Amino acid sequence: MKLSAFDFDLPERLIAVRPARPRSSARLLLAEADAMADRSVSDLPDILRPGDRLVLNDTKVIPARLSGLRHRSGDAGDTAARIEVTLLEPRPDGGWSALVKPLKKVRDGEVIAFSDALSATVVSRADGQALLSFNLTGDDFDAALADVGAMPLPPYIAAKRPADEADKSDYQTYWARQAGAVAAPTASLHFDGPLLAALRARGVAFTHVTLHVGAGTFLPVKVDDISAHKMHSEWGEVTPEAAAEVNATKSAGGRVIPVGTTALRLIESAAVDGRLEPWTGPTDIFITPGFNFQIVDGLMTNFHLPKSTLMMLVSALMGVERIKSIYDHAIAEEYRFFSYGDASLLLPQGAPD
Known part of the structure; x- marks a missing residue:
């Protein structure tokens, strides 16, 4: 496919330079099959089902x-x-x-x-x-x-303001514990203690994995034919316990929904014949339309840069035309974009186009 298939025009005013406060007050665009609804991250306990499992990346950003x-x-x-x-x-x-x-x-x-x-x-x-x-x-x-050290804010934020003391907590997830990332798994920034407690009360389970996000996540795609792009490599780990939890959820008919593209890329890297296997090591998996997802049933993620590998990933999950309509809606409704922006919950319910 051509790189231009993943391009769109984004008004600069929609690029968030500070997060929502409290974290869970950020907006959430729910895209399920052919439907869309404007919700809030705090609505997740009403949206998710008992027996669903969220997969969380517990990497910790260093002040790099x-x-x-x-x-x-x-x-x-x-x-x-x-x-x-x-x-x-x-x-x-x-x-x-x-x-x-x-x-x-x-x-x-x-x-x-x-x-x-x-x-x-x-x-x-x-x-x-x-x-x-x-x-x-x-x-x-x-x-x-x-x-x-200062937090390594993404280039599109750093160009607008320097990192400050607030970023040391804002640009870190609630459950961060494994130091090594130089960029945050930003969909996870929307979660706080009260939201996690409400999700547990709903019967939603959690599994922690680790993928140390590298600076390569911000590198632009420079080839017109996306099949010629080489992904950067990042170190990750899926423990035997994490693999067993995810496989149990799949066997019981629950949905496995990673929070963030980093968690998704890691568990699909560790998938073998429809099951999640323990994994330790680097992954450079490149997910584009036509990819056969083995584990995930959906994805919670922020809104991504035009012509980025992450736009290709969400297009692979939902379908190219469906993602275009989702992003058109997000722009029209003035959702906030990128690392400190709002979120989407993508539930394909069927094969993407």
């Missing part, structure tokens, strides 16, 4: 944006350069791959100081990225990063 100084001595005396770093992903050897700006201002072996406690040595540079080795590890690294 850092500002530091590189010092250098020379014939002209000591000089310093301000260096901006965005952590991308941890490496097996304990280092981090990172975007460094300006990359030309650093050399291999130089140290970037972010605070009195935290610094990193530039190990190598390649393909517009750097490999960094930090002076701290484990809990000491996490604590120092929390002190000086």
Whole structure:
């Protein structure tokens, strides 16, 4: 298919730069088969059925944006350069791959100081990225990063305002516990304690999985023929317990509904012959129209960027023309878009076109 099939015009005023408060007061566009209804996230206990299971991504966003100084001595005396770093992903050897700006201002072996406690040595540079080795590890690294790092807001928000203290809680899910993401699973940002309690009382069950969302989630698709696009890889885990819970729900006739495209991509990566299997490792699954969904019966998700891989995913679930009508309705009704925006609940009830 052509990339243009997933394009649409979005008024800039509909791009949310702050979340709804409280979280569950965000609007929810319910799209079930051929019907649509304008609801609220707080209505989920009335919409979902006893026996349904929500699959939740428990990744935790790290404050991955850092500002530091590189010092250098020379014939002209000591000089310093301000260096901006965005952590991308941890490496097996304990280092981090990172975007460094300006990359030309650093050399291999130089140290970037972010605070009195935290610094990193530039190990190598390649393909517009750097490999960094930090002076701290484990809990000491996490604590120092929390002190000086900023949340890695998506580019379309960061272009409008800098990250601030509110984002450290706003851009984190209620159940975040496995540190490692540099972007939030944003559909999950709509949930809070009272909503979860109401869903449990309704008989809705929850399963936690982990997919560490990488910065590649914001990379644009640059090919006209989408089959030529290469997805970025992200690390995920489905525990044996999580797989057993999902399979039990399927066997009992309940619906399995991931909250967010990250949870959906992970469980479909781990699907074998219609069952969910335990999984640990990277996935670069690319879901486009024609994909055979094995596990999911629906999806709760925010509204996505034009021509993005996530637009392709929701089109695969609901059908290309159906998604176009859903997004036309969302724009006409002025739903708020993207990471801090409103949500949709997509329930295909049948094969997409």
